Amino acid sequence: MALDVGTKRIGVAVTDPLEIFAQPLTVLERKGMGSDVALIFQLVRDYEVKLLIFGMPYTDEGTLDPKAKGITELKDKVAGLLKRKNRKNITVETWDETMTTRDAHEELKSAGVKHSARKGIIDKIAAVKILESWMEAHR
Numbered sequence: 001m002a003l004d005v006g007t008k009r010i011g012v013a014v015t016d017p018l019e020i021f022a023q024p025l026t027v028l029e030r031k032g033m034g035s036d037v038a039l040i041f042q043l044v045r046d047y048e049v050k051l052l053i054f055g056m057p058y059t060d061e062g063t064l065d066p067k068a069k070g071i072t073e074l075k076d077k078v079a080g081l082l083k084r085k086n087r088k089n090i091t092v093e094t095w096d097e098t099m100t101t102r103d104a105h106e107e108l109k110s111a112g113v114k115h116s117a118r119k120g121i122i123d124k125i126a127a128v129k130i131l132e133s134w135m136e137a138h139r
Contacts, residue, residue: 002053002131004097004123005071011123013131014047022131024124037077050090055097055130100129
């Protein structure tokens with residue numbers, strides 16, 4: 001499962017059991033750290049996730065974007081809850097999400113999806129891009 005964490009929404013994507021295809025799952029509206037952690041934990045449990053990937057933003061210079069601090073905090077809180085709930089077999093990682101949102105916008109635009117309709121799905125498409133990039137690098 002991959003997460004594209006934004007300030008207002010979290011895009012979620014999953015892969016099939018054979019790890020061949022990444023597909024969009026949902027978009028979570030952010031309501032606060034505790035709620036976000038609980039929703040992510042529920043998805044991890046419901047989808048029997050073994051690997052949870054948080055997209056990590058970098059600047060054009062290759063350094064961590066200032067937004068990475070909040071994502072790291074969310075990742076650490078989710079990892080802590082997984083550990084407390086005895087789900088130690090789940091790996092939590094970060095992965096470079098550079099350009100995934102831009103690529104998702106371009107893909108939807110070229111598919112003819114209107115700008116107003118993109119808002120509701122862009123985050124989960126960006127999460128798909130993160131997951132596809134991770135899968136490609138680990139084949």
